[in-house]
């Protein structure tokens with residue numbers, strides 16, 4: 001039980017990686033607030049909070065949250081404080097949209113910034129204001145290998161993930177002396193709706209060619225990211241600060 005009695009928030013926790021992180025945290029003894037727009041996620045099936053509480057009653061709570069709204073983020077952190085005090089903040093919610101630069105619009109640009117960057121900036125700030133009272137806490141930001149290498153057609157996604165990577169380093173420097181550890185997780189291509197619907201790679205011919213470039217010779221599973229987050233959230237990682245952990249089956253190798 002690496003996270004026994006800890007209280008965590010996972011934004012965008014009703015689908016994909018966030019869902020696996022929420023389940024992984026509960027399996028290690030944490031109570032989790034799933035902060036998402038709807039209890040039901042993109043993957044279908046039993047909503048994650050219902051599924052967790054059916055197995056382990058009282059370990060998960062749903063709080064409605066649009067991460068691009070600061071007031072929603074404040075309400076989620078207040079809920080965690082009321083539940084016993086926020087220990088772990090996972091800024092996971094994010095969107096991916098493909099748009100060639102010559103066709104890019106101000107609307108897409110703004111949406112990408114609001115959901116992928118503003119949410120992490122203020123999510124971290126609001127979480128840290130709570131954690132600093134106890135001089136202890138962990139913030140994990142879901143970045144991406146797309147924040148480390150640019151790809152045509154994904155300029156705004158690359159830009160937002162790169163911004164979050166640097167933001168994490170600044171926060172680690174500023175909040176570390178206050179007892180708060182801040183790190184990034186950079187997933188590669190994971191089996192979620194992001195890679196089956198938003199930018200369909202998995203299950204396509206291009207995808208098969210892609211697999212040959214991944215030394216692990218398989219797609220990432222949400223549990224691969226969840227395990228990494230459990231490690232980073234736990235005391236096993238007590239001296240891991242301001243770093244970018246890449247979880248990509250060896251694809252990037254930098």
Ligand SMILES: NC(=O)c1ccc[n+]([C@@H]2O[C@H](COP(=O)([O-])OP(=O)(O)OC[C@H]3O[C@@H](n4cnc5c(N)ncnc54)[C@H](O)[C@@H]3O)[C@@H](O)[C@H]2O)c1
Nearest residue numbers: 012015016017066067092093094142144187189190192194
């Ligand atoms: N899947 C991958 O291969 C991959 C790779 C690298 C990084 N990531 C990052 O990991 C995170 C999770 O991605 P995923 O693959 O699980 O995607 P996903 O689409 O399965 O899940 C993302 C979740 O975020 C939620 N969300 C979107 N906008 C929101 C908003 N305004 N407020 C609240 N919730 C919102 C969605 O509803 C969804 O539940 C994202 O930040 C993504 O950029 C994913």
